[in-house]
Amino acid sequence: MRNLRLDICYDGTRYRGWQRLPGQADTVQGKIETALSRILGEPVEVSGSGRTDAGVHAMGQVANFHCHSTMPAEEILSQLRRYLPGDIGIHDCREVAERFHARLNAKAKTYRYRIWNSEGPCVFRRRFVTVMPEKLDLKAMERAAAHLIGEHDLSAFTSVKSKTKSSVRKIYDVRIFREGEEVVFDFRGNGFMYNTVRILVGTLVEVGLHQRDPDQIPALFGQKRELAGALMPPQGLCLMEVEY
Amino acid sequence: MRNLRLDICYDGTRYRGWQRLPGQADTVQGKIETALSRILGEPVEVSGSGRTDAGVHAMGQVANFHCHSTMPAEEILSQLRRYLPGDIGIHDCREVAERFHARLNAKAKTYRYRIWNSEGPCVFRRRFVTVMPEKLDLKAMERAAAHLIGEHDLSAFTSVKSKTKSSVRKIYDVRIFREGEEVVFDFRGNGFMYNTVRILVGTLVEVGLHQRDPDQIPALFGQKRELAGALMPPQGLCLMEVEY
Numbered sequence: 371m372r373n374l375r376l377d378i379c380y381d382g383t384r385y386r387g388w389q390r391l392p393g394q395a396d397t398v399q400g401k402i403e404t405a406l407s408r409i410l411g412e413p414v415e416v417s418g419s420g421r422t423d424a425g426v427h428a429m430g431q432v433a434n435f436h437c438h439s440t441m442p443a444e445e446i447l448s449q450l451r452r453y454l455p456g457d458i459g460i461h462d463c464r465e466v467a468e469r470f471h472a473r474l475n476a477k478a479k480t481y482r483y484r485i486w487n488s489e490g491p492c493v494f495r496r497r498f499v500t501v502m503p504e505k506l507d508l509k510a511m512e513r514a515a516a517h518l519i520g521e522h523d524l525s526a527f528t529s530v531k532s533k534t535k536s537s538v539r540k541i542y543d544v545r546i547f548r549e550g551e552e553v554v555f556d557f558r559g560n561g562f563m564y565n566t567v568r569i570l571v572g573t574l575v576e577v578g579l580h581q582r583d584p585d586q587i588p589a590l591f592g593q594k595r596e597l598a599g600a601l602m603p604p605q606g607l608c609l610m611e612v613e614y
Numbered sequence: 615m616r617n618l619r620l621d622i623c624y625d626g627t628r629y630r631g632w633q634r635l636p637g638q639a640d641t642v643q644g645k646i647e648t649a650l651s652r653i654l655g656e657p658v659e660v661s662g663s664g665r666t667d668a669g670v671h672a673m674g675q676v677a678n679f680h681c682h683s684t685m686p687a688e689e690i691l692s693q694l695r696r697y698l699p700g701d702i703g704i705h706d707c708r709e710v711a712e713r714f715h716a717r718l719n720a721k722a723k724t725y726r727y728r729i730w731n732s733e734g735p736c737v738f739r740r741r742f743v744t745v746m747p748e749k750l751d752l753k754a755m756e757r758a759a760a761h762l763i764g765e766h767d768l769s770a771f772t773s774v775k776s777k778t779k780s781s782v783r784k785i786y787d788v789r790i791f792r793e794g795e796e797v798v799f800d801f802r803g804n805g806f807m808y809n810t811v812r813i814l815v816g817t818l819v820e821v822g823l824h825q826r827d828p829d830q831i832p833a834l835f836g837q838k839r840e841l842a843g844a845l846m847p848p849q850g851l852c853l854m855e856v857e858y
Binding site: 379380381427429451456457458459460461489490491492493494496498 | 625
């Protein structure tokens with residue numbers, strides 16, 4: 371069996387997220403599996419580096435799949451580009467070692483969250499930002515974000531707490547900066563749980579609005595969901611990069 | 615009667631263009647007039663600086679309208695922003711002199727055309743670019759564009775030639791540059807006829823593909839439509855600025 375890696379981007383607006391759902395065609399994984407199965411003439415299952423929620427975008431999602439077909443990778447790439455809708459794009463398709471697994475081998479992921487921080491119109495960016503015109507104190511948010519760096523129990527920052535799995539994760543870096551009318555949050559870590567990035571941003575935003583003290587962050591580690599900030603909407607979130 | 619100026623942007627994807635059409639709601643002018651008439655409680659007619667075709671975008675469309683209402687301009691602005699759909703934005707609404715007319719007083723307009731010049735995916739830009747992955751010779755296109763500067767009979771560059779009106783227009787500047795995966799064309803002139811920018815780009819692109827000699831441009835002035843290049847699709851075009 372060959373093992374192929376796909377580097378994928380998508381505008382998640384009209385999808386119910388990455389993960390294939392039984393009987394529902396409108397997932398990114400479902401669209402790619404259907405296209406590949408037709409192109410290669412055999413049933414294909416694609417493993418993504420992880421799920422993204424409904425409405426969340428990706429610039430650098432990574433997946434792999436096994437197949438018997440001998441079709442060259444470049445031919446698969448060009449056929450995939452022809453078959454897939456305009457809101458799913460393939461950066462690259464290439465042969466990888468048999469042991470490569472997009473989810474299990476992922477070492478780090480970077481997610482970006484974009485807030486449109488202006489009263490002005492965001493006509494051209496509206497599918498990729500969350501609108502919040504209130505003044506945000508970036509210094510305060512940066513101070514709070516510094517507490518996130520390192521290995522912490524992020525149980526307060528996930529919507530579905532597993533009773534069996536650990537909620538300890540390592541965050542390598544958080545960057546917050548302005549880009550035009552947008553305030554951009556970049557999170558790089560060894561993995562994020564369900565809704566974690568959106569709740570982290572919701573918590574930082576409360577700091578930015580002076581509704582929460584930046585130095586209160588460490589007191590949230592290992593705590594209950596209710597103590598952290600609000601869940602931010604999906605459309606501002608984008609999976610930027612997966613590192614192996 | 616008060617005279618108010620609107621600075622408008624829109625994602626033209628789902629509209630039949632700027633100009634209100636009888637019995638059709640899906641024009642930008644129609645949407646704005648309906649919103650203003652409701653907000654001000656009186657029938658309002660809006661004059662734009664000029665039409666844009668179906669699918670064409672605007673970053674800096676300008677319009678003006680007269681009204682009796684005494685509602686402050688800032689209040690009209692904030693209500694308009696509330697009423698209008700997310701693909702129409704208002705940068706500004708302000709009181710102007712009685713004699714200001716968005717179309718008649720326009721001194722210069724700048725249009726931008728964007729080509730996605732890559733095999734790679736344009737998932738996040740696809741509504742605002744025309745995809746053309748073929749190699750384009752920018753030097754050749756710039757040489758051709760230099761011939762366009764000045765006052766010329768652009769009859770070959772319009773789809774509907776008027777028998778009575780002059781087709782002489784002045785082009786002040788043409789700039790062509792790469793921005794990421796895109797090739798961007800900026801045209802600044804005292805006015806453009808129906809489809810003119812899209813046909814100018816179609817002609818320059820033929821030069822960029824080495825299908826047309828750059829020095830052949832002057833021979834097209836005053837000529838028939840058939841001699842110029844193809845009409846480019848609307849979604850790459852954006853009205854950037856109107857100067858008064």
